[in-house]
Amino acid sequence: MMDNKKNNLLQNKLYIVLSVLTLILLVFIGTNVTFSWIENCNTLNLTNNSNTALDSNLNKTFQVGESSTTPGNDIDLSTFFRPSGNFMLPEASSQDGSNFYLLCSGSKGTPSSAVFRKANISDANADLIQFDFKVSASTLTKFWFDSVPTFTISGGDGTQNLTKAVRVAFSVNDGTTTTTTIYSQNSGITNAVKNVNFSGNPTLGTQSYNSFSSYVCNGDGNTTNTLFTVPKDHTYTVTVTLWLESQDTTNCVTNNFTSDAKLSVNMKLCTSWSKTVPITFYDDTYTNDGGSNRHWLGTSTMYIVNTDTTYPYQMPALSSTTHQATLSIPIGVVNMKFCQNSATSSTAWIANSRGTNLTFSALSDNQKYNNYAGFWGAATTITFTASCMTTNDYNSAQIQVSFDNQNTWFTMQKSGNNSLKYTGDVPADLSKSFVFRIQSGSSYPNYGPWNAGVRPADNNTIYTTSSSIPSTTGSWSTSSTTAPTSAPTSAPTTAPTSAPTSAPTSAPTTNSNNITLYFDNSTTKWANVNIYSWGGSAGTTVKALTLVSGSIYSITVDKSTFTQLIFKEGCNTTDWTNQTVDLTVQSTSTPKYVPTTKSNGKWSGSWAAYP
Numbered sequence: 001m002m003d004n005k006k007n008n009l010l011q012n013k014l015y016i017v018l019s020v021l022t023l024i025l026l027v028f029i030g031t032n033v034t035f036s037w038i039e040n041c042n043t044l045n046l047t048n049n050s051n052t053a054l055d056s057n058l059n060k061t062f063q064v065g066e067s068s069t070t071p072g073n074d075i076d077l078s079t080f081f082r083p084s085g086n087f088m089l090p091e092a093s094s095q096d097g098s099n100f101y102l103l104c105s106g107s108k109g110t111p112s113s114a115v116f117r118k119a120n121i122s123d124a125n126a127d128l129i130q131f132d133f134k135v136s137a138s139t140l141t142k143f144w145f146d147s148v149p150t151f152t153i154s155g156g157d158g159t160q161n162l163t164k165a166v167r168v169a170f171s172v173n174d175g176t177t178t179t180t181t182i183y184s185q186n187s188g189i190t191n192a193v194k195n196v197n198f199s200g201n202p203t204l205g206t207q208s209y210n211s212f213s214s215y216v217c218n219g220d221g222n223t224t225n226t227l228f229t230v231p232k233d234h235t236y237t238v239t240v241t242l243w244l245e246s247q248d249t250t251n252c253v254t255n256n257f258t259s260d261a262k263l264s265v266n267m268k269l270c271t272s273w274s275k276t277v278p279i280t281f282y283d284d285t286y287t288n289d290g291g292s293n294r295h296w297l298g299t300s301t302m303y304i305v306n307t308d309t310t311y312p313y314q315m316p317a318l319s320s321t322t323h324q325a326t327l328s329i330p331i332g333v334v335n336m337k338f339c340q341n342s343a344t345s346s347t348a349w350i351a352n353s354r355g356t357n358l359t360f361s362a363l364s365d366n367q368k369y370n371n372y373a374g375f376w377g378a379a380t381t382i383t384f385t386a387s388c389m390t391t392n393d394y395n396s397a398q399i400q401v402s403f404d405n406q407n408t409w410f411t412m413q414k415s416g417n418n419s420l421k422y423t424g425d426v427p428a429d430l431s432k433s434f435v436f437r438i439q440s441g442s443s444y445p446n447y448g449p450w451n452a453g454v455r456p457a458d459n460n461t462i463y464t465t466s467s468s469i470p471s472t473t474g475s476w477s478t479s480s481t482t483a484p485t486s487a488p489t490s491a492p493t494t495a496p497t498s499a500p501t502s503a504p505t506s507a508p509t510t511n512s513n514n515i516t517l518y519f520d521n522s523t524t525k526w527a528n529v530n531i532y533s534w535g536g537s538a539g540t541t542v543k544a545l546t547l548v549s550g551s552i553y554s555i556t557v558d559k560s561t562f563t564q565l566i567f568k569e570g571c572n573t574t575d576w577t578n579q580t581v582d583l584t585v586q587s588t589s590t591p592k593y594v595p596t597t598k599s600n601g602k603w604s605g606s607w608a609a610y611p
Helices: 002-030
Strands: 043-047 052-054 061-064 074-076 081-083 088-093 101-105 115-118 129-137 141-145 150-154 166-173 178-184 188-196 202-211 228-230 234-245 262-266 268-271 276-283 301-306 312-317 324-330 335-340 348-353 359-362 374-376 379-385 396-403 406-416 419-427 433-438 447-454 460-465 474-478 514-520 530-534 541-544 546-549 552-558 564-568 592-599 602-608
Touching: 101 188, 115 188, 129 141, 129 228, 228 234, 276 301, 301 324, 312 324, 348 359, 348 374, 447 460, 447 474, 530 552, 541 552
Parallel strands: 043 262, 061 129, 088 234, 178 202, 276 359, 379 460, 514 592
Antiparallel strands: 043 088, 052 081, 074 268, 088 101, 101 115, 129 234, 141 228, 141 268, 150 262, 166 178, 166 234, 188 202, 276 324, 301 312, 301 335, 335 348, 359 374, 379 419, 396 406, 396 433, 406 419, 433 447, 460 474, 514 552, 530 541, 530 564, 546 552, 592 602
């Protein structure tokens, strides 16, 4: 009986021991820990100008943003390395940049014969290059690489494909979620370890990585790729991990390193407040509405104010010769205004988003409208021509441009008796619509507006009224590439296509020299038709034709007073953009001129009977 009790007691103890062993075994299986420990023979000493290890700085917070009290706006990752000795960088693999597996044995790039173990927290700064820091932003801040990171090996061999094998993962935590992105020398997709089984045999997944160079700040802050962005008044935690990817069969390290091989890492982050770009303010203003003196700002001191934060940047005084000043400001300043004399001045030009343009041209002060206007980038020349304007008393005009959803008046200056020209102060943006209005002295009325609409193309820079003032219609036309240097030639350049077919059937009842000429405008589609004549007793004259119907225009002239003529658009003698070749007067049987083709800026055609 006693022996049975002893046997039962021994069996119970054995069951307890086996249960404990089983529980321990299950724990090992659940944590993917192998029983054997096989060190990798191919590792690198890590150095930063000396033997170093990594210094984790989770409690270190970098203050960044736009503020006079901000201590720094870039982050040199070299500061995370401290002198130490014999830190070894083994080859590893990670499919997602968050879970890492250290190569224990086997050949690189051949997972079927390789053995891995999953890295744990104790491997950071022991078998993996990994560190943490915090970023606190006083204003919205973007981060890029300051330059392409470099990885240099010194001593020993194993340099082949080293740079391409390096992977760097940035894991950014906003307090709720973590986003991880992998970077390398080139962008690509490769195999990498996703997980391992109990024996350390890996299962591969797809690793996607971006190129370092695509995330380097391009100098003006307009790069579309950022490493990460920290919003205003937020603190993010950033984890950086560096490893040698062993399963990238194309770019993995193919040579073994010797014991004295050392790796140096140079990696620096810049922000939208540590990089600057030169911004130029150009004074292209007029003294006042309708004035003739430009650059009324003189040598004022200007301020660039970030309209998102109200933080000011003082520019040097405007040059008295170039009428401009330039100041380098952080690329993070995108929406801004330019203030005269002080950062709080009411005389300010709202510049809004600069885009890729770096020069802002300030336009007239427009005291009457209390609207300070300007634009970024290129300008174009717009010419307004009042058809058949016979008075010289229209000294100025105004052009209204729909600019950034505003109606802004710009003053045009007179350049001739029949045209008012505004030079260099109109944005080249083709989406801008125009309204012209003539503003005269107190003894003359204001004319307009001409709702010219959107310019149809970049080369359409001349707007001509369709008839005499005060007409309010007109059309855009293309500027002449070469202005005529002299009056039309005295001899016709194109001979008539046919001789008169018959003599007049009856004697005229009025002046026998009068003839009615017709012009077919269906092909030329001019806004107005005029006749320019010369070579006779009347000298050089310009007269307007009258619309008969459809596209046919007519005029009755005394053919004895001239020998040559052309038909042209516009009644002035300064614009020869649209004209015919030189012509001679035809008989009454073929009085209609029909243009058909345009060559060297002039229309040619033939005379025909009318109707």
